[in-house]
Amino acid sequence: MTAGPPLIFLTTLRFPPYIHHNAPLTMKKRAFRSSESRALHTHRSEQMLIEHFAAFEGDRVLCTTQGRAQFAAVATLRKPDREVTCHFLDLFRCEESQRLHGDCGGRLHLVCTADFPEGDFDVVALPFTKTGESELVREFMQTGHRRLVEGGRLAVSTDNADDSFFHEEMQKLFAKVTRIPDRRGVVYVGMKRGPLKRVRDFSSEFAFRDGERLLKIATRPGVFSHRKLDAGTRALLEAVEISPGMKVLDIGCGAGPVAVALATRAEGVSVEAVDANPRALACTERNCEFNGVTAVRTHLSAAGKCGVKGKLDLAAGNPPYFSHFRIAELFVASAHEALKRGGRAVFVTKQPEWFEEHMTPRFTDITTRPVREYMVVSALKAE
Secondary structure, eight states, rough: OOOOSSSSOOOEEEEETSSSSTSSSHHHHHHHHHHHTSOOOHHHHHHHHTTTTGTHHHHHHEEEESSSSSHHHHHHHHHHEEEEEEEESSHHHHHHHHHHTTOOSSEEEEOOOOOOOOOSSSEEEEETTTOOOOOOOHHHHHHHHEEEEEEEEEEEESOOOOOOHHHHHHHHHHSSSSEEEEEEEEEEOOOOOOOOOOOOOOOEEEEEEEEEEEEEHHHOSTTTTTTSSOHHHHHHHHHHHOOTOOOEETOTTSSSSHHHHHTTTTTOOOEEEEOOHHHHHHHHHHHHHHHOOOOOOOOEESSOOOOOSSSSEEEEOOOOSSTTTTTHHHHHHHHHHHEEEEEEEEESSSOOHHHHHSSTTEEEEEEEEEEEEEEEEEEEEOO
């Protein structure tokens, strides 16, 4: 298998020229608020970490974000010689955060990688929502503890004022947990006194049959359809036909079950697998190795692009339903760009009307048919 670019996205940001590193905190806050107004509203779990940061601040900070790195930016502005690293599993959010804070400064690093970066941190700050993926939450908290130096603090926030889940998880990691209640939720803080006695593995493996082939898939929390094959993916695989020598684009590949299956169906098939999640691409690469597939290339892209224009025979995807079809629009646009004239785009959905309407300007012969409990939309790139 030939891998695409390294699964890392890193940027270092600078202070605005009119804000001196030693300027009063109020001035720095105003500068942040001005830039923040150009982004989405700061999620309340992240806002609580911002407001309570004095209780656990340190010089080397690792954090995640529920928005566009607002906590990370404030932590940097408060102390310009502090090293702050904000981790993302979504390249789109990482790139938006870079644009938002591009005229900000200090030692603020935005990193999009499969795992938290290695290093010794004084503080790990993790904002969560009450609707988050529980296994990803547990893994992030465990990894955050492991990244801390002795005496370092893990701070976790939730937007659930009646929380018990995060409290219990923190108590598994720390002998003593400080609970800071807030009308918007709760912040928990624990100090590392030693290494964990037990480190859990949250990865999973499952097998599924594609025709006569039994394929093995490994997944991790934070990757689409962790622990099982998604029903929409199964419907897509049943709807797609592959001929020898076809060049295929798998948009939003996740852990790679579509890429692996299609690459093994006929001789000479090659697949470009694209996702905005570096952990998904790491899983795809691993699954290609598991199944002896060498004709899949992975690409980290926030826009579903693989760098190939007008040369592919087939583009397939299972667009997510959130984001008011903005991601579906990216899927359609990237398929159109990559396909040759007469190439086929195939999408699985439960809302085919949107695809029928929005594919019309660039595609012809649009058909919709039921497969399992889904609808599969198929169309040809216009000549």
